[in-house]
Amino acid sequence: MILxxxxxxxxxxxxxxxxxxxxxxxxxxxxxxxxxxxxxxxxNDSTVWGYEDGYPGPTIEVERGEKVLIxxxxxxxxxxxxxxxxxxxxxxxxxxxxxxxVHVHGACVEWESDGYPEAWFTKGFKHVGPxxxxxxxxxxxCNHACTLWYHDHTLGITRLNIYAGLAGFYLIRENRERSLxxxxxxxxxxxxxxxxxxxxxxxxxxxxQPEKPIPELxxxxxxxxxxxxxLVNGKVWPYLKxxxxxxxxxxxxxxNTRFYRIKLDSGQLMYQIATxxxxxxxxIGIKEIMLxxxxxxxxxxxxxxxxxxxxxxxxxxxAPFPRGDKPDPSTVGQVMQxxxxxxxSSVDTSTIPANIIPVPKIKEQxxxxxxxxxxxxxxxxxxxxxxxxxxxxWAAPISENPKLGATEIWYLINVTGNSHPIHLHLxxxxxxxxxxxxxxxxxxxxVIDYTGPAMPPEPQERGWKDTVRANPKQxxxxxxxxxxxxxxxxxxxxxxxxxxYEMMRPYRIxx
Ligand code: C2O
Ligand code: CU
Numbered sequence: 001m002i003l004x005x006x007x008x009x010x011x012x013x014x015x016x017x018x019x020x021x022x023x024x025x026x027x028x029x030x031x032x033x034x035x036x037x038x039x040x041x042x043x044n045d046s047t048v049w050g051y052e053d054g055y056p057g058p059t060i061e062v063e064r065g066e067k068v069l070i071x072x073x074x075x076x077x078x079x080x081x082x083x084x085x086x087x088x089x090x091x092x093x094x095x096x097x098x099x100x101x102v103h104v105h106g107a108c109v110e111w112e113s114d115g116y117p118e119a120w121f122t123k124g125f126k127h128v129g130p131x132x133x134x135x136x137x138x139x140x141x142c143n144h145a146c147t148l149w150y151h152d153h154t155l156g157i158t159r160l161n162i163y164a165g166l167a168g169f170y171l172i173r174e175n176r177e178r179s180l181x182x183x184x185x186x187x188x189x190x191x192x193x194x195x196x197x198x199x200x201x202x203x204x205x206x207x208x209q210p211e212k213p214i215p216e217l218x219x220x221x222x223x224x225x226x227x228x229x230x231l232v233n234g235k236v237w238p239y240l241k242x243x244x245x246x247x248x249x250x251x252x253x254x255x256n257t258r259f260y261r262i263k264l265d266s267g268q269l270m271y272q273i274a275t276x277x278x279x280x281x282x283x284i285g286i287k288e289i290m291l292x293x294x295x296x297x298x299x300x301x302x303x304x305x306x307x308x309x310x311x312x313x314x315x316x317x318x319a320p321f322p323r324g325d326k327p328d329p330s331t332v333g334q335v336m337q338x339x340x341x342x343x344x345s346s347v348d349t350s351t352i353p354a355n356i357i358p359v360p361k362i363k364e365q366x367x368x369x370x371x372x373x374x375x376x377x378x379x380x381x382x383x384x385x386x387x388x389x390x391x392x393x394w395a396a397p398i399s400e401n402p403k404l405g406a407t408e409i410w411y412l413i414n415v416t417g418n419s420h421p422i423h424l425h426l427x428x429x430x431x432x433x434x435x436x437x438x439x440x441x442x443x444x445x446x447v448i449d450y451t452g453p454a455m456p457p458e459p460q461e462r463g464w465k466d467t468v469r470a471n472p473k474q475x476x477x478x479x480x481x482x483x484x485x486x487x488x489x490x491x492x493x494x495x496x497x498x499x500x501y502e503m504m505r506p507y508r509i510x511x
Pocket of ligand 2: 387418419420421493494495498499503
């Protein structure tokens, strides 16, 4: 089914209002529900899940350092919207089907409030997972200004819960960002990009089986999900009317598996000002921007003097990345449309500053530990592709246990054919380099035989990151300092079909 493009306007999620706010803390309540929402005018309303009756959920806006308490509540029905594979870790038949837990992606947060995958809870907190610690989460927001997002993280069904709609933006602001005079207010817009597939009746489709079905199982997880329709902020191929002036867009890839390589069909530059973890040293003018699942980029697009023009945001990243098919330019090769049709309401005094904020480099001399971690795939008992971190499943004993305050370098040694967006909770890291190596020699002799020079990160990645593309047949090196909390966190691939099975590991920060 091919839906018409650019017939619905881009929705902008509302800003969530706190229940309580005083000089000490801010308190929010957020409830997850099932409801029907129009995702495209040619479709019947789709049944989705969302936070506060919205997909995407409302945007949570906080100040750096603000003490925020959030009570996340599950008021979802008992039956899941999508087929559950009960062979997947954490999703066996001994637990209720509908479980949720919320993670603020990129947050600097105590572990008990981080949304540990086994800290799930059901409606009314009737059943809770083994690591559930509290009903009200506490966020200290020690990050600098940045674009974060919140989403479900339940062990074994994260891919299904996020696909159902459980995701929203979480923005951290601060004065040093305000003083930069970036486009703001109506001219600052978050864009959550996702792919979906629909059934004829307008319901969301999620496969019961991979392309090559597993006959022993009624439902089996698939190694990837690639949708045939692109949505932004919960609308299929929307358009946005803009004024001829500068806008700041907060781009987020919230898709299950799909990567995007974003361009504007006008050929004009986008000025990237921030990465996952906040502002860059200085803006970079770029023609295209790569976004793996969970990666963010803040860009300024200048529509000045483009009155009357329609500009399409396009995507040409193969899916799955990088081995898959190139997207059809007439469908998933398009994301959304900007229409420069609104009159200029006031003079555009916002700026693209020449310099933004210095990003201090983490020094390699301060490193106390180097870890070599393989990204590998193997086969499970049903002959399915089973992707792991360092050959270990989720339940294996913790092997990464950095000391509080320690700086480490992790070598992500990817021997698979996929690019995996690797995400660490709690901390931001910097990418040191990527380097090709010989996979056969590594598999046989366990030595890294480099076949090319170390390549620095792309300009668009030279800031604080919490998710990095670890490309096939490359060693990707990242450096980070662990803190400011101790406790139980996780690191994982952010392809949701991979993290559910079981490209995800706990890690612990110790004293
Ligand atoms: Cu976006 Cu572990 O999360
Ligand atoms: Cu992966």
